[in-house]
Amino acid sequence: MLSSKKIAIVGSGNWGSTIAGHVGEKVLQLQDEYDQRIVMWCKEEILDDGSKLTEVINEKHENTKYLPNKILPENVLAVPDLDEAVKDADILIFVIPHQFVKQTCEELKSKVKQDAFAITLIKGFYVDEETNELLLVSEIIKSTLNIPCLSMMGANIAKEVADKVFCEATVGSRDNRHSEIVRQLIDRPYFRVRFYPDVEIIEILGALKNVIAMCAGFADGLKAGFNTRAAILRLGFREMINFCRLHAKESSPDIYLESCGIADLIASALGGRNYNGAKKMAETNRSLEDIEKEDLNGQLLQGPGTAKEAYTFLKGKNLLDQFPVFRDAYLICQGEVEPKQLLENLTHHPEYSEK
């Protein structure tokens, strides 16, 4: 008899806990094919009352810190030891903030099954300091762990998914067998998935939308009109597409109209953490760093780090003038220019010098 496939979730934050619960419920319906226990790596923390986060999750079936008031299925087990969490896993779902990917993958080197595969739900990337090439999370996972890696991005604000409110996502996969497994584990009537071969473009869109969502937040914080906010989203989306094309050619321009593209940008610019943080910054003059530390109870913004990486990449290619929304997003995060400069610079956007 074939053994049932084991699933490990690498991460247990706001989205990590949500997806662990989602997959946990799904495997209960799938029975023999999958191990009924979902192991979720949880970086141990001592909570304010002195209790350990993993113990609270396993006793209360709730991640009281990162996903409060949402009950997880009892087959989700929080494990504080990373090696133990991934041991024997056939499917690894990576869902940690992007700044910890390199270090986490290094720790996992030679510790995962060689016929396993991974999928990244992480929104962010690095830029290689020596070559100025984009270093994608899927590529880091693939090259460090020596296993294939898919990507899944989309308009998926975790709290809404945890509440089972309808959403969709886009999966990047070039292997039908892996696609079928992801469909089995994720697709549900209230969470529909669509597949494209563009693993990398899907991932880059997921990372970049956080930067443009911050720009929408800056504009809203300054009480710019609806027309200006829409212009920022359109110009920002144009820059996102042009940015993707610096890395790879898409299999079809339809990819930009999928959940990983326009839909994630809309959702994030309506109510994501990066949008809300940037809005607060423009309203109050507090730094994003301070807002993240003081207001998010441990949840992390991916936008400021990605703005820096995108700026470095574009600067290295001498293309900053072609991407003024990305340029200004970074300079605002750094405190080098005021958010109002972003609005003033719109009138000189290179789109208006084209035919």
Ligand SMILES: NC(=O)c1ccc[n+]([C@@H]2O[C@H](COP(=O)([O-])OP(=O)(O)OC[C@H]3O[C@@H](n4cnc5c(N)ncnc54)[C@H](O)[C@@H]3O)[C@@H](O)[C@H]2O)c1
């Ligand atoms: N939250 C959402 O709505 C959402 C939706 C889709 C995608 N995402 C993406 O998923 C990824 C994870 O987001 P999240 O919301 O689950 O996380 P989060 O913002 O809740 O971050 C907190 C997590 O970071 C972990 N952490 C802190 N220090 C760490 C370290 N040194 N090493 C490893 N982990 C560490 C904490 O243990 C905690 O689990 C991000 O890239 C995010 O953009 C989030």
Ligand SMILES: O=P(O)(O)OC[C@H](O)CO
């Ligand atoms: O809350 P944010 O800004 O990290 O965005 C959450 C998700 O990425 C939305 O799809």
